[in-house]
Amino acid sequence: xxxxxxxxxxxxxxxxxxxxFVADKVAKFKEQGHDLVVVVSAMSGxxxxxxxxxxxxxxxxxxxxxxxxxxxxxxxxxxxxxxALQKRGVAAKSYTGGQVPILTDDAHSKxxxxxxxxxxxxxxxxxxxVVIVAGFQGVDDSGNITTLGRGGSDTTAxxxxxxxxxxxxxIYTDVDGVYTTDPRIEPNARRLDRITxxxxxxxxxxxxxxLQIRAVEFAGKYAVPLRVLSTFQEGPGTLITLEDYAVxxxxxxxxxxxxxxxxxxxxxxxxxxxxALSLLGPIGDSNIEVDMILQNASxxxxxxxxxxxxxxxVHKRDYERALELLKEAASGxxxxxxxxxxxxxxxxxxxxxxxxxxxxxxxMFRALAEExxxxxxxxxxxxxxxxxxxxxxxxxxxxxxHEAFELEKIRTV
Amino acid sequence: xxxxxxxxxxxxxxxxxxxxFVADKVAKFKEQGHDLVVVVSAMSGxxxxxxxxxxxxxxxxxxxxxxxxxxxxxxxxxxxxxxALQKRGVAAKSYTGGQVPILTDDAHSKxxxxxxxxxxxxxxxxxxxVVIVAGFQGVDDSGNITTLGRGGSDTTAxxxxxxxxxxxxxIYTDVDGVYTTDPRIEPNARRLDRITxxxxxxxxxxxxxxLQIRAVEFAGKYAVPLRVLSTFQEGPGTLITLEDYAVxxxxxxxxxxxxxxxxxxxxxxxxxxxxALSLLGPIGDSNIEVDMILQNASxxxxxxxxxxxxxxxVHKRDYERALELLKEAASGxxxxxxxxxxxxxxxxxxxxxxxxxxxxxxxMFRALAEExxxxxxxxxxxxxxxxxxxxxxxxxxxxxxHEAFELEKIRTV
Numbered sequence: 001x002x003x004x005x006x007x008x009x010x011x012x013x014x015x016x017x018x019x020x021f022v023a024d025k026v027a028k029f030k031e032q033g034h035d036l037v038v039v040v041s042a043m044s045g046x047x048x049x050x051x052x053x054x055x056x057x058x059x060x061x062x063x064x065x066x067x068x069x070x071x072x073x074x075x076x077x078x079x080x081x082x083x084a085l086q087k088r089g090v091a092a093k094s095y096t097g098g099q100v101p102i103l104t105d106d107a108h109s110k111x112x113x114x115x116x117x118x119x120x121x122x123x124x125x126x127x128x129x130v131v132i133v134a135g136f137q138g139v140d141d142s143g144n145i146t147t148l149g150r151g152g153s154d155t156t157a158x159x160x161x162x163x164x165x166x167x168x169x170x171i172y173t174d175v176d177g178v179y180t181t182d183p184r185i186e187p188n189a190r191r192l193d194r195i196t197x198x199x200x201x202x203x204x205x206x207x208x209x210x211l212q213i214r215a216v217e218f219a220g221k222y223a224v225p226l227r228v229l230s231t232f233q234e235g236p237g238t239l240i241t242l243e244d245y246a247v248x249x250x251x252x253x254x255x256x257x258x259x260x261x262x263x264x265x266x267x268x269x270x271x272x273x274x275x276a277l278s279l280l281g282p283i284g285d286s287n288i289e290v291d292m293i294l295q296n297a298s299x300x301x302x303x304x305x306x307x308x309x310x311x312x313x314v315h316k317r318d319y320e321r322a323l324e325l326l327k328e329a330a331s332g333x334x335x336x337x338x339x340x341x342x343x344x345x346x347x348x349x350x351x352x353x354x355x356x357x358x359x360x361x362x363x364m365f366r367a368l369a370e371e372x373x374x375x376x377x378x379x380x381x382x383x384x385x386x387x388x389x390x391x392x393x394x395x396x397x398x399x400x401x402h403e404a405f406e407l408e409k410i411r412t413v
Numbered sequence: 414x415x416x417x418x419x420x421x422x423x424x425x426x427x428x429x430x431x432x433x434f435v436a437d438k439v440a441k442f443k444e445q446g447h448d449l450v451v452v453v454s455a456m457s458g459x460x461x462x463x464x465x466x467x468x469x470x471x472x473x474x475x476x477x478x479x480x481x482x483x484x485x486x487x488x489x490x491x492x493x494x495x496x497a498l499q500k501r502g503v504a505a506k507s508y509t510g511g512q513v514p515i516l517t518d519d520a521h522s523k524x525x526x527x528x529x530x531x532x533x534x535x536x537x538x539x540x541x542x543v544v545i546v547a548g549f550q551g552v553d554d555s556g557n558i559t560t561l562g563r564g565g566s567d568t569t570a571x572x573x574x575x576x577x578x579x580x581x582x583x584i585y586t587d588v589d590g591v592y593t594t595d596p597r598i599e600p601n602a603r604r605l606d607r608i609t610x611x612x613x614x615x616x617x618x619x620x621x622x623x624l625q626i627r628a629v630e631f632a633g634k635y636a637v638p639l640r641v642l643s644t645f646q647e648g649p650g651t652l653i654t655l656e657d658y659a660v661x662x663x664x665x666x667x668x669x670x671x672x673x674x675x676x677x678x679x680x681x682x683x684x685x686x687x688x689a690l691s692l693l694g695p696i697g698d699s700n701i702e703v704d705m706i707l708q709n710a711s712x713x714x715x716x717x718x719x720x721x722x723x724x725x726x727v728h729k730r731d732y733e734r735a736l737e738l739l740k741e742a743a744s745g746x747x748x749x750x751x752x753x754x755x756x757x758x759x760x761x762x763x764x765x766x767x768x769x770x771x772x773x774x775x776x777m778f779r780a781l782a783e784e785x786x787x788x789x790x791x792x793x794x795x796x797x798x799x800x801x802x803x804x805x806x807x808x809x810x811x812x813x814x815h816e817a818f819e820l821e822k823i824r825t826v
Contacts, residue, residue, distance in 0.1 A: 016469050050489065056429050057493055058500040065499070068507050069492035072485035076463065079482035080470055086478070087471040094481050098511070099556055120556075143512055143533075 002167035003035040003125070007135065007157035010044035011174050012231040013077050022172075022231065023084035026130060030090055035125045037164065039135045039157040040081055042073025063108030067137070067147045071097070074134035074153070082132050092130040095121070097137035097145070102156065104138035104146045111138055111146035113155065113218075116163035125164075133160060154215035162222035169219065169226050170237075171211060176230035177238035178203065178210050180407040181255035185398045188408040192253065194239045199253045200226075202350040202384045206256030216240065251360050252405040253351040255398055259391055261291055262319040263344050263376065264312055264326055268336030271306040278333060279310055282325045288318040292346075292379045292386070307336075311377060313388065316342055344376065345391040347398060349405070350384050361385050367404035371396050415580035416448040416538070420548060420570035423457035424587050425644040426490050435585075435644065436497035439543060443503055448538045450577065452548045452570040453494055455486025476521030480550070480560045484510070487547035487566070495545050505543040508534070510550035510558070515569065517551035517559045524551055524559035526568065526631075529576035538577075546573060567628035575635035582632065582639050583650075584624060589643035590651035591616065591623055593820040594668035598811045601821040605666065607652040610639075612666045615763040615797045619669035629653065664773050665818040666764040668811055672804055674704060675732040676757050676789065677725055677739055681749030684719040691746060692723055695738045701731040705759075705792045705801070720749075724790060726801065729755055757789065758804040760811060762818070763797050774798050780817035784809050 006026070013019050022040075029036055050069050054061045061069075078094035085092035100121065104111035124131045135153025138146050148155050154171055161169035176191060178200065183189040195203070197220035204213045210228055219226040219240065229237030269275055280290060293312040314322045323340050330338045354360045364385055368375060373396065377388035389397055402408065419439070426432050435453075442449055463482050467474045474482075491507035498505035513534065517524035537544045548566025551559050561568050567584055574582035589604060591613065596602040608616070610633035617626045623641055632639040632653065642650030682688055693703060706725040727735045736753050743751045767773045777798055781788060786809065790801035802810055815821065 016466060019470065053429060053489075053493060054496055057432065058496040061496040062499055065492045065495040065507055068495075068509070069489060072488045075485045075488070076466075076482060079478045080466060082478040082481075083467055083471040083474040086475055094478055096481070096558075099558075145509075145512075 001033045001035075003037075003164060004029065005037045005039065005157050005161040005164070005166045005169045006172060007039040007153055007170065008041070008172045008231060009153065009174070010041040010047070012172055013040050013081065014044035016080070018231075019077070019080050019084050023081060023088055023090075025231070026081075026085060027088045027090050030130055037121065037125070037131045037133060037160055037166070038081065039133050039153055039160065040074060040077040041135050041153040042070075043077055046073040046076070064144060067108050067145050070147055071134070071137040071145050074136055078132045078134045085130055085132075090130055091128060092132055093124050094132045094134075096134045097156070098139035098143070100133060102133075102138035102159065104140055104148070106140040106142070106144065106146065108144075108146055110149040111140070113138060113148070113159045116159050118163045121160075121164065148214075151212035151215075154212040155218055158215045158218045158222075158224055158226065161224045162218065166224065169224050171215075171226065171228050172231040173210065173228060174230065174232070175210060175228075176233050176235045177228050178240075179254070181398050181402055182257055185257065185395050186255075186402045188402060190408055190410070191235075192238050193236065194241055195253055196352050197226075197240055197242060198383055199350050199352055200240045202348070202381070203254055203256045206258050206346065206348045206350070206384070206386065211240075251351055251353040251357050252349045252407065253353070255401050255407070256348045256350060257394060257398060258346040258348070259344075259394070260316055261313040261344065261346060261388075262316045262322075262340060262342040263388060264314065264319075264322055264338070264340045265309065266311075266326060266330045266335050266338045267309045268307045269310060269330065269333045271308040275308070275333070276310070279326065279329050280312070282329050283314070283322050286321065286325060288314055288322050288325075290314055292377055292388070294377055294379070313344075313346070313377070343391050344388050345394040345397075346386050346388050347394065347401070348384055348386040349401065352383050354383050354385070363404060364401065367400045368397060371400050373397050373400075414446045414448075416450075416577060417442065418450045418452065418570050418574040418577065418579045418582045419585060420452040420566055420583070421454070421585045421644060422566065422587075423454040423460070425585055426453050426494065427457035429493070431644075432490070432493050432497050436494060436501055436503075438644070439494075439498060440501045440503050443543055450534065450538070450544045450546060450573055450579070451494065452546050452566055452573065453487060453490040454548050454566040455483075456490055459486040459489070477557060480521045480558050483560055484547070484550040484558050487549055491545045491547045498543055498545075503543055504541060505545055506537050507545045507547075509547045510569070511552035511556070513546060515546075515551035515572065517553055517561070519553040519555070519557065519559065521557075521559055523562040524553070526551060526561070526572045529572050531576050534573075534577065561627075564625035564628075567625040568631055571628045571631045571635075571637050571639065574637045575631065579637070582637050584628075584639065584641050585644040586623065586641060587643065587645070588623060588641075589646050589648045590641050591653075592667070594811055594815055595670055598670065598808050599668075599815045601815060603821055603823070604648075605651050606649065607654055608666055609765050610653055610655060611796055612763050612765055613653045615761070615794070616667055616669050619671050619759065619761045619763070619797070619799065624653075664764055664766040664770050665762045665820065666766070667762075668814050668820070669761045669763060670807060670811060671759040671761070672757075672807070673728055674726040674757065674759060674801075675729045675735075675753060675755040676801060677727065677732075677735055677751070677753045678722065679739060679743045679748050679751045680722045681720045682723060682743065682746045684721040688721070688746070689723070692739065692742050693725070695742050696727070696735050699734065699738060701727055701735050701738075703727055705790055705799070707790055707792070726757075726759070726790070756804050757801050758807040758810075759799050759801050760807065760814070761797055761799040762814065765796050767796050767798070776817060777814060780813045781810060784813050786810050786813075
């Protein structure tokens with residue numbers, strides 16, 4: 001008998017048949033005596049359908065009205081799931097974000113949760129009801145409907161679990177857990193039984209799309225035990241925990257691959273204070289997020305004094321605009337040249353075990369060198385090493401690293 | 414410069430093109446300097462689509478969850494119309510029923526409006542914004558979403574007009590006003606420039622589907638000037654007012670036709686106190702609404718003492734069940750026989766002028782007799798005479814009466 005918050009994504013509730021399937025699943029948990037709060041997304045395709053209608057009417061719809069529109073998607077699902085449960089003799093009650101209420105700031109389309117009222121939900125749980133909550137949405141303190149942005153339903157689930165001090169927050173999705181790397185690239189990829197929040201955060205921010213970053217952050221901050229499982233396949237999934245592993249912890253937990261980024265380089269700019277600001281300032285001002293930033297050690301081959309090279313990455317969708325801004329900024333600095341590349345991939349090793357082992361980077365570079373893969377950029381944190389390579393080497397690199405760090409072997413916890 | 418509440422029904426906002434059309438219309442009114450509150454229904458077909466999903470999942474969905482589900486229909490429309498207006502440079506803000514808030518009782522699926530808060534709407538109007546409100550929905554004092562039942566958007570519009578003391582409440586629909594009778598039956602039917610609330614109420618309850626009865630009642634009670642107009646065709650529509658007409662008022666304002674009813678008759682029941690209760694009690698207990706009720710004067714041809722006949726009408730959908738219940742009740746009373754007929758039509762003359770003229774009934778009966786139409790039931794009120802005839806005579810009766818009372822002639826107001 002535990003209090004469990006479950007979240008079912010858009011694919012899991014994508015048709016009436018699937019809603020029936022989820023209802024069967026929830027009913028079974030309820031039968032086992034658990035208290036259940038179920039968070040659901042909009043039926044898959046619904047958010048896109050609504051968005052399309054909005055853009056057909058107005059090229060730049062107001063964020064407030066977009067939230068009014070999109071929040072209907074989850075509202076439909078909560079009602080349908082409540083009905084499907086009632087049909088099965090399971091008492092259930094639905095809540096929109098505003099009804100809980102889940103209070104957020106007023107940043108429409110990317111609101112942040114501030115507080116979750118638990119009084120009403122608690123009363124329903126005490127009365128033996130399954131509580132169904134619309135994911136992705138909340139309400140600001142003026143009563144305006146807000147949304148948390150794409151994938152925000154994960155965050156809703158974690159926030160509810162934190163507020164209600166749930167025993168576990170289960171995220172049901174179409175994969176059965178977190179893998180050592182993308183199984184489509186490396187068939188030997190292995191499902192992890194557990195992973196730490198820090199590792200999961202790195203994996204998520206490096207392109208693993210299993211969980212939304214903010215949800216992982218939130219869960220880590222409030223120590224909510226988080227589990228990723230498959231809706232349609234039985235299994236234990238992957239538990240994301242605060243605890244570090246036992247003695248036999250591996251160096252590397254997983255390999256993340258990210259192909260969403262593009263690289264920009266400016267060569268031969270004067271090596272003097274303020275140069276990074278001159279180059280990156282205009283890009284930041286345009287709301288373009290910069291990920292990796294590298295500045296080479298200064299050379300002094302230039303007749304005008306010491307010069308340096310500058311490389312950074314941005315999201316591919318921002319590449320053209322960033323390149324333009326960079327050229328403008330560089331021309332004022334008499335840079336030698338500005339270039340870019342969109343055919344790159346970032347491959348990252350993630351693992352808390354790296355903290356206490358210095359030789360991970362060397363082993364990584366050796367594995368890549370043995371495959372003749374050239375490294376274009378390197379960046380490291382305490383629990384992560386990322387390299388940027390040409391994307392055509394992506395699969396080769398992942399397989400080589402997976403083997404070099406023996407990730408196919410089961411970790412003893 | 415007036416404060417106008419406008420309501421656009423499901424057909425008027427049934428596609429993105431039509432929403433654009435409505436936005437153009439609203440923008441034009443706004444340009445003329447009016448303050449505008451716009452109430453919209455769900456896009457036509459949407460309520461049926463949602464209802465179908467619900468019944469696919471659960472044969473008897475809870476009314477509370479049904480309201481959560483159906484209220485999304487209007488919520489989509491308010492957001493889309495707000496966006497379409499913003500595209501046209503018109504400041505607009507949408508409100509769900511719960512956001513206004515429109516407070517109702519907790520009778521899900523047929524809630525009644527209790528109060529309408531006007532503070533927020535007033536602030537938006539003062540700031541020059543068009544206020545867009547979701548029709549058909551409200552919220553009870555526990556924060557549950559409620560709906561007012563089919564056609565409830567008319568009631569929402571009237572309630573807002575009453576609360577805001579609007580100068581006029583305009584109901585846009587697919588007909589251009591209220592007619593003397595159904596133009597599909599009588600090509601000479603004439604659009605009325607005005608009609609009283611009493612007359613409109615009778616017309617509505619007698620089958621004229623232009624306006625929802627509760628909306629008319631509400632408008633009458635709060636003296637809200639109500640106007641029915643066409644969304645897609647320019648014209649003054651029909652004004653529904655409190656004032657009676659001037660000296661030249663006609664006897665009859667319009668002819669309503671209702672084919673939704675069925676007739677039930679029981680013959681030869683003992684004429685003694687309590688007999689009506691014995692026959693109609695079980696029917697009322699089954700939540701079947703009885704419309705016309707007639708009891709003939711007692712005859713005494715029966716050996717068992719004075720006997721009488723009993724006739725009443727119910728909605729066609731309740732006919733089979735009512736017949737069964739009536740047979741049961743009648744068998745305990747030794748009735749001669751129980752019979753029924755579903756091929757009937759009720760044709761009614763409506764007009765406040767009848768109050769001061771006694772000869773309307775006689776003229777009506779003469780017109781029908783001249784066409785050899787047999788009258789099966791008669792019922793009257795101060796401003797209405799209804800007759801039940803076989804439905805095959807319906808068109809003939811309407812045309813004869815339209816001519817007899819010269820309804821094609823323009824009334825001088």
